Amino acid sequence: MARRKKADWKKGPKSSKAWNDNRTDIISPEQMRNVNFEKYYKAQQIVPDEEWDAFMGRLRVPLPTTFRVAGFRETATVLNDLIKTTYIPTLSNEVDGEEVQPPAQLPWYPDGLAWQFNVSKQVLRKNPDFKRFHSFLVFETEIGNISRQEAVSMLPPLLLDVQPHHVVLDMCAAPGSKTAQLLEALHTPSPTSTTAIPPGLVLANDSDHKRTHLLIHQSARLPSPSLLVTNLDASIFPAIRVGAECVGGSKGTGTKQLLFDRILCDVPCSGDGTLRKNVGIWLKWGVGDGNGLHSLQLRILQRAMRLLKPGGRIVYSTCSLNPIENEAVVAAALRSNPNFTLLPTSTSLPSLQRRPGLTTWTPAFFSSGSRELQFFKTYEEYVSALGEKEEKKYTESMWPPKESEEDLTKCMRIYPHLQDTGGFFIAVLERKPHVPRDPKKREADPAPSEPATKKPKLEEEEEEEDAILEDAVCAEAVSTPSAVNQDEKPKEDSNPHPPDKKGKRKQLEETGGTFKENPYTFLAPDDPIVKACIEKLHLNPSFPSHNLFVRNPSGEPARSLYLTNDIVRSVILHNDYNKIRLMTAGTKLFVKQSTGDGDEKFRILSEGLPVVFPFVEPETVMDADLAVLRGLLEVYHPLCESFPQPFRDAIVARPSGCHVLKFGAEKNDAGSLTHELVLPIWKSSVSLSLMIDKKAKSALSLRVFGQDVTTAGREAASNQKVKTISNSAGAEAKEAEADEVVIVQEDPDQAVDNMDGT
Ligand SMILES: C[S@@+](CC[C@H](N)C(=O)[O-])C[C@H]1O[C@@H](n2cnc3c(N)ncnc32)[C@H](O)[C@@H]1O
Known part of the structure; x- marks a missing residue:
């Protein structure tokens, strides 16, 4: 896109x-x-x-x-x-x-x-x-x-085939339509996970700071303890550390690099596949748009390849029709890393009309002083046409491979006339499963003679390079939560000043310089705030309270409590949030509600309710019906006495504070609710408030009563x-x-x- x-x-x-x-x-x-x-x-x-x-x-x-x-x-x-x-x-x-x-x-x-x-x-x-x-x-x-x-934009997440236990990276994620699909897939019920807190994670990243805010806003609609949002250049995306227990090791045995099961590279592109929507492209389209993006696109895909688990999958996509941004990038990336192969896409989503990827194409440029587009069949032809003082602006990777090692027809092209859509390109790459190398054979291997960029990397070399990156981002400035378990704290002896190799450390410091976000501080399960939430909101002991954190500058009392899952918690604990430019993590669950009488209590946010509900003691959930729902929608603060029985007596008997109502499916002359619904309310001394926002109330009213009965x-x-x-x-x-x-x-x-x- x-x-x-x-x-x-x-x-x-x-x-x-x-x-x-x-x-x-x-x-x-x-x-x-x-x-x-x-x-x-x-x-x-x-x-x-x-x-x-x-x-x-x-x-x-x-x-x-x-x-x-x-x-x-x-x-x-x-x-x-x-x-x-x-x-x-x-x-x-x-x-x-x-x-x-x-x-x-x-x-x-x-x-x-x-x-x-x-x-x-x-x-x-x-x-x-x-x-x-x-x-x-x-x-x-x-x-x-x-x-x-x-x-067409809905396709890449489908081809990524995300499961609830997957560790997923969305490298260029803003504004977040595909991230939303990835989160939905992560939260799909499975025999091994609840829908509320899946074991995997989605790390959504974008290098544009403003656009990451759009991404955060968009994904807040899918409250997920499994989400992280970072603001980094994907082409130098750092190695992320987690506790060894998150990647198959045992607890207390240090940290390891987090490799991803799935990576989406929906890279920045010239976007000429969106011509039907962005009609301005007709007036300004130029061949330089795609040519200029090729190298960044390739670097992003190559970085993704280094961050993927053996056996994992990458989807590379653009909304460009241009082979320089598509097949050329994929071919060059595959050439640089023989551990990868292209997966055929022709059998997935059978009713989708698509065309195979191109196997040949001809790059074109405006050579200096000419207004005529010039096509060059080979890189050599392009180089020999350059004037004496002209710089080589373009790389050989833009030309089709001379002998195709990989069958580029496995890629997928979508054209507007096939089924009345935009234009799109998708390639699915798989990293071959890890086969431990035979040490004897390794000794016999000749020294590699190819240039560094083409050199196939060994597993061990990869670890080494990642270690350089990882040192640059992890450990030394982890927010120092007061209540972090000692065995999860980063090791004292981790080197805070690793060698400044390849300038990467410098680059990360540069990008980290302007980052101003509040720290992430986990609360101890016996923290008074945590205990009060669990008791007052009637959460059962299986609620993962060790994953609750606050985001206040230290010392301030907590206003909001957030929840992560175990792996996201581990990412937060073992990486410097400033260095990985962590914009947000997990989901906000509880907020402080002032009661007016000096007493302060926490309430469950409506967005967080799907995550909390499985942990609310069932006997504390109140049954309610359509008449109660209508009463709560019609008036901002209806009196408890105004509700029909038996709800009236039940609510009058409850203490003030947050309560959860459950509405069963019901149909009568006034309205129709086709499914069970749970909503949070706040009870003050004599009245109630439905704790969902104005627009959500209107949408609910339209859905159930066929009209907007709310005050607004x-x-x-x-x-x-x-x-x-x-x-x-x-x-x-x-x-x-x-x-x-x-x-x-x-x-x-x-x-x-x-x-x-x-
Ligand atoms: C095609 S759009 C992504 C659309 C997004 N996947 C979605 O579905 O909503 C490309 C994104 O890449 C971001 N971007 C550009 N250069 C980047 C880089 N070097 N690293 C990470 N993101 C980058 C842009 O800010 C833009 O948001």
């Missing part, structure tokens, strides 16, 4: 507007031409001649809207069923004589959780059923249950009525009114989320 222009993603389209996107209003269809683009890709023969017109034609048509039902499996399935059974049957194929394409499931996406539709603004505005569906999408997007994402929703509806009356004077005003219907549901703070679809 291409990195979006700063202004573009930062300002972001208003969320509901983005659901109506029609990017052809930015440039006219006549401007959707680029002579060099056509010349370049025709020369590369990326599609057969007879498909060229269909390919180019489709690039000029706006992309249909695609979205994914996001979230952990159970919730996603419930919401998906709601779309299928409640909304789709009401949507017609024809509106005012215009043929429309109601949403259809993408046939290749597992469990039918991804959808595509192509409906004009007019239909969304005029047709009440489409309008209702549109409102539903807007609300659910705002609270993170639906992610608007380009269809009623106010918005009455404001709308006033606007409608005052605007009803003329035709022009009516058009404005139609816009208002859409805009009234927006929250500018949330607008950027979920909108980067690639």
Whole structure:
């Protein structure tokens, strides 16, 4: 996926507007031409001649809207069923004589959780059923249950095949649509793990500091104790240390480098596969974009190869059509590391239309002083065409391999005309399982004679190089938590000043210099705050309280408590969070709630409830029904006395503080709840508050009662009525009114989320 222009993603389209996107209003269809683009890709023969017109034609048509039902499996399935059974049957194929394409499931996406539709603004505005569906999408997007994402962008995480126990690295992760998919996969129920706290981890990284904040915001919607977010250059991503027990060793036997089971390299690219969405690319596309990115892309992939476990898998992807950014990178990376092989992709996701990777291509450049694109069949041809004083700007790795050791047709290319999507490229690389070398054979091996970059690295050499990197990042400045178990503290004798090899230490120090995040301090299980949370929130003894931490500058009383799993805890304990630029870890579970009477208690955050719920003593969970839910939604602080029996007596008898309510599936004239639901409430002396945010309340109300019964929703509806009356004077005003219907549901703070679809 291409990195979006700063202004573009930062300002972001208003969320509901983005659901109506029609990017052809930015440039006219006549401007959707680029002579060099056509010349370049025709020369590369990326599609057969007879498909060229269909390919180019489709690039000029706006992309249909695609979205994914996001979230952990159970919730996603419930919401998906709601779309299928409640909304789709009401949507017609024809509106005012215009043929429309109601949403259809993408046939290749597992469990039918991804959808595509192509409906004009007019239909969304005029047709009440489409309008209702549109409102539903807007609300659910705002609270993170639906992610608007380009269809092709959903592919890489599927091909990575993440399991709950996997250690996963997402090297270029912001704004985080694929990280969300990786987390969902990690939290998929399995026979060996609970969905709430999987044993593996997802480390999401991006070198752009601002974009890591988007990533954090996006992934906060999938509360996961297994998440880490770092802000590092992926091409020099450091070795991460963990306690030996996390990687198969025994506890107390020191630390080891963490190698990854799965790595996603969704690298920065020229992004010309997104032309249908980012139409500005028509005006500025140049061959230099891809040529200029090749070397960074290769360095990122090569670094990923060094961080992968034997038998592990890397997915390399771009939303570029350019072989220099795709097959050339993959071929060069494979050539530099014979421990890797390409996995065939042609049998995965059988209903996906795809084309094989290219085996040959011809790099092209503008040579100095010329406005003509020049193609060079071989590297030697390019070098001999250089003027006397001209520098060699390009590397041999951009040319196709002379004799192909690896079959590049195993890569996957997606073109817009195949199934009405964007363009995309994917390669799946596997590291061969580790076979211990025969020491006798090793002695007999001749000394390697190839240049360093091409030299196949031995397992042992890799350890050595990683040790250099790892020294640079680990141990010496671990946040010194007051209550860390002694045996988990880094060893006193670890060398705080390793030799400054290859300038890597310097680079890390440079990047670490501006890093200003609060430390991560684990609390002892007998810490008074931890004990109070466990007692007051009725958590059973299996709750992993040793993994609770706070992020206050030392000495301040804790306001929020976060939870990790064991492996994330180990990463935090054995690496300097400043050096690995650790932006966030785990998930926030408990926050302090002031009661007004000087007493301070902690409450469970609604986002954290799915993680905590399995540990809440069942007898302390209160049963409630749709009437109670409606009461909690309609008023901000309903009186306990206002609720129907038997809930009224039950809640009156409870002490003030945080309580968890469980709503069973129920259907009556007022509404329908198709699945069990648990929600946190806060009881003050005489009233209750439902502890979920305003937008989540509205979305829940729409889902259960078919209308927004919340105070905010009623106010918005009455404001709308006033606007409608005052605007009803003329035709022009009516058009404005139609816009208002859409805009009234927006929250500018949330607008950027979920909108980067690639
Ligand atoms: C294609 S986008 C990633 C999209 C993301 N995977 C998603 O699905 O939302 C590429 C990302 O790479 C980041 N990036 C660029 N150079 C990088 C580097 N050297 N190391 C790490 N990230 C880098 C950019 O900031 C950008 O967010």
